Amino acid sequence: MTGADAMKVPGRPIRVLLADDHPVVREGLAAMLGAEPDLDVVGQADSGPRAEALCAELLPDIVLMDLRMPGGGVVESIGRMTAAGLPCRVVVLTTYETDGDILRAVEAGAAGYLLKDVARAELAGAVRAAARGETVLAPSVAARLVDSLRARPERPRLSERETAVLRLVAEGCTNAEIGRRLFIGESTVKTHLLRAFAKLDVTDRTAAVTSAMRYGIL
Incomplete structure (x- = not known):
């Protein structure tokens, strides 16, 4: 109910x-x-x-x-x-x-x-x-x-994969763990992270997660 x-x-x-x-x-x-x-x-x-x-x-x-x-x-x-x-x-x-x-x-x-x-x-x-x-x-x-x-600034548009990667970052997963969870290579994880960093205008994982939460992406 x-x-x-x-x-x-x-x-x-x-x-x-x-x-x-x-x-x-x-x-x-x-x-x-x-x-x-x-x-x-x-x-x-x-x-x-x-x-x-x-x-x-x-x-x-x-x-x-x-x-x-x-x-x-x-x-x-x-x-x-x-x-x-x-x-x-x-x-x-x-x-x-x-x-x-x-x-x-x-x-x-x-x-x-x-x-x-x-x-x-x-x-x-x-x-x-x-x-x-x-x-x-x-x-x-x-x-x-x-x-x-x-x-408020316009909400950045992250792809589904970029969002999935950031969600796992927020859970504390390493790039290798993210790769295994999403069945992608570690280099691909890094690529998705770099693209997410650029869209969120940040330079590190913590700032990316914080920014994504502020925008309501996570």
Whole structure:
């Protein structure tokens, strides 16, 4: 069952998980959302990994998640929850609205990005909209996201073989190992790498993998 299929069950409240490292913030959000008859706060987490664990255990519809918590890796947690196919959608609720933060969260799979100065009614409405499968963005965040995407350089076009080689590089494979995995000679692997380097405008393997990830190629 997909997240969208499992998300909206007529007749029951929308299940919400709160993820924020400040207890006072969690308690305030729980009180705000708990006052809405169709919203049910089913759990609270104080870190990205804890949110992942509770998401798998409680299967909430929506995770309201701060972007920066102790231990870091919140964006990675969003990515793992999204990739796991869990029946939840992550909505970032944070005080940060830098272009990099917004892009990283959206690219990781966040279904929304709200700021903590949002009014109670707007927050509840955003939770409902996200549960319906909509994307929810604070107006200022939406504008910054559009501007950032417009300013991004054009994505390089790597061939399927070049992408396959880089994917194995990202896994830590040597040229010889890549050759064996793809049934090509080591010299051919080097040729594909050099072509990928040129297209990505980099000079080494690490930079190539990093750049390919930034462009969403890997």
